[in-house]
Amino acid sequence: MKKNIAGRFVLLVVLLMGGCAYLGAHGPSIHLYPDVHAGITEDGECLGCHHPDAPQGTPTPHPNLKGCLKCHQDDVEQEE
Ligand code: HEC
Ligand code: HEC
Numbered sequence: 001m002k003k004n005i006a007g008r009f010v011l012l013v014v015l016l017m018g019g020c021a022y023l024g025a026h027g028p029s030i031h032l033y034p035d036v037h038a039g040i041t042e043d044g045e046c047l048g049c050h051h052p053d054a055p056q057g058t059p060t061p062h063p064n065l066k067g068c069l070k071c072h073q074d075d076v077e078q079e080e
Contacts (some may be wrong), residue, residue: 003032006069016034024045026071026072026074027071027072028072029072029073030069030072030073031073031074033057036057041069043067043068043069046060046068049061050063051063058069
C-alpha cells in the first residue's frame with residue numbers, strides 16, 4: 001500500500017506541470033551530455049541555454065513547464 005504513495009505524488013506533479021501529454025513521460029536526460037550540464041542543478045539555468053528565443057543547445061519545445069529536472073535527469077540522485 002504505502003509504496004504507491006511516492007508514485008502517485010510524482011504522477012500528480014507531472015499532471016499539474018505538464019498535462020496529459022506528458023503523463024508518465026521522461027524526456028531525454030541531461031546526463032546524455034554530462035560535460036555541458038556539469039554543475040547545473042537549478043531549473044532556472046536551463047532556459048538560459050534552451051529557450052527557443054536564444055538557444056545554445058536544443059531549444060525546448062515547452063519553455064513554460066516548470067521542474068525541468070524532474071523529467072530530464074534520469075539515473076541520478078540529486079542532493080538538495
Ligand atoms: C513533465 C516532464 C517534463 C518537464 C517538466 C520538462 N520536460 Fe523537456 N521534455 C519532456 C519530454 C517527454 C520530452 C521529449 C518529447 C518532446 O520533445 O516534447 C522533452 C523534450 C525536451 C527537449 C528537447 C529534446 C530533443 O531531443 O529535442 C529539451 C531541450 C527540453 N525538453 C528541455 C526542458 C526544459 C529546459 C524544461 C524546463 C523549462 C523542461 N524540458 C521541462 C518532458 C519534460
Ligand atoms: C550552458 C548551457 C546549458 C545549460 C545551462 C543547460 N543546457 Fe541542456 N544542453 C546544452 C547543450 C549545448 C546541449 C547539447 C545539444 C546537442 O549537442 O544536441 C544540451 C542538451 C540537452 C538535452 C538533450 C537534447 C537532445 O538533443 O537530446 C536536454 C534534454 C537538456 N539539454 C536539458 C537541459 C536541462 C533540463 C537543463 C537545466 C537543468 C539544461 N539542459 C541546462 C546546453 C545547456
